Amino acid sequence: MSLRTVLLLALLGVVGAGAWHVQRVRNEPPAPATAAREQSRPAETLVETPEGAQQEHRQVPQENSRVEDQAAVLAPFVPRLSRMADDFYKDLGIDVRVVTINDAEASIEEQANQIFEGKQIGRDSPVGGVLIVLNPRLAKARIEVGYTLEGALTDLHMGRLARDQLAPYVSYGAAGMAVMDVLHYLKDHVYLSAALGRLTLPDDFKTAKAYLEYERYVSGGAGAGTKLSSVPIDADLKVTVPPELRARYAPSKDPKESVAAYLRATGDFAGDPSLELFTEGSRLMRKHYPFAPFEELRRFERIDSSKPLQYIVEGDYAVATSERPAHGFVPILLHREQGLWRIDLVETWKNLFFDGEGKYFLRNANTPYEFGLKQFGSAGYHEMHALPLRDETLERWLEDLDRDDDVVAALWRAELWLRNGFVFPPALLDYEKARRLAPRDPWVLEVLGERARYLSLPELAIPALESIGRGLEYSIADAYNEAGDRQGAGRWIDAALKENPYELRALEWKKYLAEKADNAADAQRAQETLAMLRNNPERPHQPVVLFFHPDMPRFEPDTTIDVDGTKVFDHSKFGVTLQNTSGRTVEIESVMLKSFGDSAASGLGDIKGYWRYPQGNHRLGPGEYLYFEKQWGFTVDTGHHHVRYVFHTCWHGLGSSVRQCRTQWVDTMPHIPNPK
Known part of the structure; x- marks a missing residue:
């Protein structure tokens, strides 16, 4: 199995107990990290795709x-x-x-x-x-x-x-x-049926590790075999729990009592998706995936074997974990809503993945439960946190955003399905809808590609991200590497080094790929360049960076403003800081600006003169920064529903002939009112 391979979403079993969740195998050292959080993020310009990149992938x-x-x-x-x-x-x-x-x-x-x-x-x-x-x-x-x-x-x-x-x-x-x-x-169901004797497998298939695990549970203690065999093979375990039994699975003001109710629901195979014991996103998740009794029982056993549970509480979030967890143990996450502690399956399976040995690890640090998940390792920062609902229900938002011709609504609806409910098939429908409405919109393409990359679906991520190109070199390289295509990864790392020969992240990638290809000479050259840059007191690898204020400005498509006698459509207001983060004086060669959205793109030319340089000659001293603020917009009604401004900044150090460039963006977004 290849590096960081995934067993896909497999969320049907996840709803039951999680053991079919996304799997990432870490038998090799990981590729250089590309998901570190930055104050300014790379942007795409829909140009300069390395030759053969998209064509080769589509073959x-x-x-x-x-x-x-x-x-x-x-x-x-x-x-x-x-x-x-x-x-x-x-x-x-x-x-x-x-x-x-x-x-x-x-x-x-x-x-x-x-x-x-x-x-x-x-x-x-x-x-x-x-x-x-x-x-x-x-x-x-x-x-x-x-x-x-x-x-x-x-x-x-x-x-x-x-x-x-x-x-x-x-x-x-x-x-x-x-x-x-x-x-x-189906595979899980067949294994379970064979272990229960409802299906006859030839003996050579009964020696497989997967089958033996099912057989162990069926023949084990605690009445596991009796519980599973008592469930009809075609039973609908998502039937509504009758009113007289619902109190058995009710949430409580005490997190320990809510966990006890959850264990009762797990042990009773109570798959009713309407149970208030679960958060709204978790109820949506349970509604959209089949209920898997074997996975329910396996999680129940692992929790029981990991007792006593340790409760870590921070504000309205709690983690029920264990100091002596059984193999494959998954903590129970709880969120306090309306004073009651509810089980949060969405944040559990969205952020905890398991490796080839069945051990769970933290995939994403951008979760309110990170404080209680330290034992599952450190993680990168991904834009997968739940979106704020502004005191409205998730169901109402999904209903309100179901519009025919609004790309912003379609993409936010997809994000709600995935980030607030972790339900991928309907999310993909809305991602597709957004892409159909705006096939070349870099915001749509980037979100779709990055979500697919997070879920280890490189075959879906690569075409979307390659349609964008420059500015996403590391994401695309990581997707190719995940797919087992290191040559494809290498093309994009070479493109990154063409943009900035001093980029440490690109050089780390270059070294990694050379080592994997047993190319000792290239690996040594990359290592020497890295050492030279890190030992240079002027820190030439530190880039010129743009910061945007605010980081997501308001986009106003429905009103016009007058700017110095000119009528301006589709306007936004934000400021831009230009900072030299290195220890040397640099000269800004250009800051090329383009705008993209769901209508036609446009080029705004070189705006390096928008800043006033005290040193003159477009120069910035070590650590120096400059700022300007303006109204941005267009002299015609563009038809955009949102606009992404993409800045391509190039510079060189005084006395140096090495040109360095960096691409960043700021997304301007319209206000989305609460559902009526």
Whole structure:
């Protein structure tokens, strides 16, 4: 398994107990960090993509013998789906096929049966066959199962999965993600059915580590086998808990009592997504994913084995953790709302990933629970924190932002699905909608690409980020590296060094990639350059930096203002600080400014003269900074719903011929009123 590979979202099991969560394998040293928080962030200019970068990435074959995407709704997930289907056969002896079609001549049931029989799916496999069919024209999906698997995968159960987890997404790019989620769920379900004796596996499949873990739980103590075997194979565990039992799972003013209620819900397989014991985002999450009893039981056992629990409270947030955690233990996160402590599954699974050994680690430090998660290591800072809801419900925001032609509303809605609910398929629908409304909008592309990169989906991240280009070199290099393509990563690191030959982060990457390629000479050169720069008292690697005040100015598309007799549309007001952070005097060569949004881009030229330089000649002394503030806007109505101003600053040290450049942006955003 490659460096930091992921088992995707797999959130269906996460809702149950989390063991199917995103997996990142750390068997190799990590690549140089690219996610450090900066006061000013890199921006894209939609230019200067290294030759061959996008073209090479798009040459990935979109079909194999197990996945046929005739309707073209699974890309870019086809290669990953193919590997998952291959693993299904290798691990369980089940022939899994995924087919998309656009034929409307017959019903989805007839089409599935014809394909299953025509391809003789499962005919020669040790255990049986499964077919997943998606038909965008019919807006329907079907899961067809061979007769040898019908005892484990019943028609009722498969029909519910197809209706709830696949059909809503068959016409969209989220279809690939939905199929991946369903394949994960089916694999878990087959393992559990085999361990319970509802499905017969050949002996050679029963020696696999994954099967043995299921078997251990089923045959273990605490009535695990009885609990699991008592659940009907096709039971709907998300049924509403009756009123007379809801107090058993009610939140409390005491976090310990809320944890006790949560453990009762876990042990009772109470999958009702409406339980007030959970935060609103967690209820949304439980609503959109199937309930996995095995994962519920496994988390229950790990928590029980880790007692006594230790409670760490900071304000309205609490973490129930353990000083002696069992292997695979996940802490319980609680948020106090309206005076009651509620279980926060969203922040749990959004920020805690597990490695190849099943140990959880902190993926993101940008969470209000970081204070209680120190034992899970340190983490980078990612823009994945929950968005403020301004005293409105998440459901009301999702409803209000469901608009036809507003790119800002579409993207914020996608962000709410992901960051406040951690529900990815509907989030991807809204990300796609935003991209459809503004296909070249760098804000849309960057958000989509960075979210995919966070979730370790490089096949989705790379095309979006490469459409932007300059300013995102490290994000793109990291995505290529995650995909196992170090040559692709190297192209973007070379582009970064072309922009700034003294950039330490690029040189660290250069050294890392050279070491991975066993290129000792290049690694040594990079190391020598790094040492030279770090030992230079003038710190030439420290850049000229822009700071924006405020960091997200208000965009006003509905009013005009008069600036020195000129009518200005789509205006914003903000200031820009220009600072030399090095220990030498530098001369500013240019500050090229462009504006982008969901309408046509425009170039505003070189604005280095906007600042007044006390030394003259556009020079800044060591540590010196300058500031100006102005009204920004356009002399015509651009039609933008928001504007990103992209600044490309270039400079050189006095007496030096080395040109250094840096790209930054500021996003101006309209006010989004509360839902009415």
